[in-house]
Amino acid sequence: MSKAMSKPAYHHGDLESALLAGALERVRQVGAEKVSLRGLAADLGVSPSAAYHHFPDKDALLRAAGFAAIDKLADQQELALAIISATGADGAVARFRALGRSYVDFALNEPHLFRLAFGGHCAIPEGSENREPSRAWTILTCALDELVEAGLLTTEFREKSEILVWSAVHGVATLILEGQLPAEAADELFDSLAHMLGVRR
Amino acid sequence: MSKAMSKPAYHHGDLESALLAGALERVRQVGAEKVSLRGLAADLGVSPSAAYHHFPDKDALLRAAGFAAIDKLADQQELALAIISATGADGAVARFRALGRSYVDFALNEPHLFRLAFGGHCAIPEGSENREPSRAWTILTCALDELVEAGLLTTEFREKSEILVWSAVHGVATLILEGQLPAEAADELFDSLAHMLGVRR
DNA sequence: ACGATATCTGTACAGTGTAAAGATCACTCT
DNA sequence: AGAGTGATCTTTACACTGTACAGATATCGT
Secondary structure (H helix, E strand, O other): OOOOOOOOOOOOOHHHHHHHHHHHHHHHOOOOEEEEEEEEHHOOOOOOOHHHOOOOOOOHHHHHHHHHHHHHHHHHHHHHOOOOOHHHHOOOHHHHHHHHHHHHHHHHHHHHHHHHHOOOOOOOOOOOOOOOOOOOHHHHHHHHHHHHHOOOOHHHHHHHHHHHHHHHHHHHHHHHOOOOOOOOHHHHHHHHHHHHHHOOO | OOOOOOOOOOOOOHHHHHHHHHHHHHHHHHHHHHHHHHHHHHOOOOOOOOOOOOOOOHHHHHHHHHHHHHHHHHHHHHHHHHHHHHHHHOOOHHHHHHHHHHHHHHHHHHHHHHHHOOOOOOOOOOOOOOOOOOOHHHHHHHHHHHHEEEEEEHHHHHHHHHHHHHHHHHHHHHHHHHOOOOHHHHHHHHHOOOHHHOOOO
């Protein structure tokens, strides 16, 4: 009943989390389409088909790794928020900007993880009414709430801003990543957003 | 010296464009990671390794197909512009909105092509100074010019809008496609953009 | 007409995902 | 404690993949 708790178990330890961690790291290094289940199993000292007792598919393993990557992105965003707070940079605008920066930095520093997360492997199960908002979403809404509290953003305009901001930041990250926009585009975008939000009376 | 011009050539016709068209169609139907070079060759009545006289790699073929997909997207945008013009909808805003719609419609109607185009297969060769702007870019800038001419967009704000608008539309398309945003998010985004641009004095 | 060259075939190999059946260990129940 | 149960892993095997290499074949320039 206990799964993947502590390190020593019996045959291997616990393969499930080892597979997940290994897959995540391998994707991080060489990209999702170049990781082989067999190679991963070999590195873990386990037989080629051992993984099938923990994941129905290679795709299922990669999907799990993709969700872990999404989580890593959220971690990094929270870390960026913590850092900017410690730095003492006052404004809610600074925090807001730091969020955007950390998002595109993640995309550029970990392109394989970013593509794994948003490249079709982690599509949501389709009929999902009870979809809890993703961590990225809640982090974003909190930052927007701060802007509203600071009087920098109209309440009426706030709700519309959610989708706009997330889409813009995500879009610029992927477009830079795929070479469709130069790297400087990110800062220009942040300028536009700040100008656009901060200028509201 | 002539490559891939007219239909009848000698052994097969011209394999190069047949391979490209076949790859594009197969990706369209089942997704890039499920097309096999061998299966494609078999369907074309050709030996397994025939493709290697036209493309150095399977990846090279897929990359070529990806660029074709990008072109298809641009085609669809121009078609959307033509339609909205014929409809007689007056404003530059309507044209602008039609562009956005066609972009996310393409992503949702042809998810596999969209992912092929922006999923890492078509990254730009890195050191590209003389990068001519993509068709999507020029189409977008033209639409923005129209908005400026119509007096709906400040010239000062226009330049910043380019990156913002493209990023936002591309972002919302991929986020919807990956299930991170509901389909209605696209229209809400367009509202935000229209509000944001049109409201400028 | 005749080489030169581009195009395609045949064969082969290493590597892949995964299905099926058997082995091995931890744990539970009496 | 001892037997059985179920989870975990191994072995073996199969169909399939991308692609290298050595020839065959048809086309074109001269």
